[in-house]
Amino acid sequence: xxxxxxxxxxxxxxxxxxxxxxxxxxxxxxxxxxxEHTGLNPVTRQIYAIKRGxxxxxxxxxxxxxxxxxxxxxxxxxxxxxxxxxxxWLDVWTGDEDPHAAKCLVYKKGSAEPFESxxxxxxxxxxxxxxxxxxxxxxxGIRAEAHALRKAFPEAxxxxxxxxxxxxxxxxxxxxxxxxQAKPAHATELLGPPVYIGTLEQKKMLNSIFIAMDIDPDSRxxxxxxxxxxxxxxxxxxxxATVRDLVLM
Numbered sequence: 001x002x003x004x005x006x007x008x009x010x011x012x013x014x015x016x017x018x019x020x021x022x023x024x025x026x027x028x029x030x031x032x033x034x035x036e037h038t039g040l041n042p043v044t045r046q047i048y049a050i051k052r053g054x055x056x057x058x059x060x061x062x063x064x065x066x067x068x069x070x071x072x073x074x075x076x077x078x079x080x081x082x083x084x085x086x087x088x089w090l091d092v093w094t095g096d097e098d099p100h101a102a103k104c105l106v107y108k109k110g111s112a113e114p115f116e117s118x119x120x121x122x123x124x125x126x127x128x129x130x131x132x133x134x135x136x137x138x139x140x141g142i143r144a145e146a147h148a149l150r151k152a153f154p155e156a157x158x159x160x161x162x163x164x165x166x167x168x169x170x171x172x173x174x175x176x177x178x179x180x181q182a183k184p185a186h187a188t189e190l191l192g193p194p195v196y197i198g199t200l201e202q203k204k205m206l207n208s209i210f211i212a213m214d215i216d217p218d219s220r221x222x223x224x225x226x227x228x229x230x231x232x233x234x235x236x237x238x239x240x241a242t243v244r245d246l247v248l249m
Contacts (some may be wrong), residue, residue, distance in 0.1 A: 076107035104144035117147035130216035
């Protein structure tokens with residue numbers, strides 16, 4: 001794994017016992033290889049190993065994709081467009097109604113033409129995610145950008161997906177940070193103190209974050225459960241940033 005993540009066997013074992021406690025030895029080795037290949041850091045939550053049943057997927061955010069593309073030295077930039085049902089592409093969406101689709105063009109050194117991806121809102125909308133109701137143009141833009149980046153840099157992004165790509169009503173991603181087993185006493189040296197959403201004060205803090213971020217009531221219980229044993233500092237700003245990452249991831 002990249003030197004900034006794990007520098008010795010003790011740290012590797014700590015990572016295995018905490019953030020990756022649900023992975024088998026072979027799954028953890030593969031995860032380590034993917035982290036090294038992409039340069040993404042699991043300790044700072046740039047990449048996650050998500051295990052449900054016997055299936056493991058390796059997920060990042062759109063920022064992780066951008067970081068991977070930048071590290072190739074070939075990424076020039078991208079442009080995103082939106083259109084309504086009329087099919088007229090615009091570089092900014094100001095309509096009162098949701099866009100019909102988004103298109104992303106990714107530019108790569110050495111390629112005569114940009115790599116293009118078009119995503120229809122009706123094909124990707126997640127009805128349970130409040131952001132699709134309030135920021136549809138942003139969410140469909142992320143989808144289009146992620147697909148275009150994968151087209152442009154297939155080898156660099158092999159085996160890693162964004163939550164938006166994996167998300168569907170039948171199988172929602174579940175982080176390996178959830179329901180962590182007993183951890184070594186020194187784990188906080190690497191990961192920070194745990195947060196337990198159990199006291200009345202903490203519940204009020206989290207509820208205020210949900211209200212401020214306009215999180216759908218149907219999604220709050222699931223987010224609270226996922227946050228319950230995540231090893232992040234019990235701080236308003238940290239919790240707010242973590243909730244935002246979980247929603248956008």
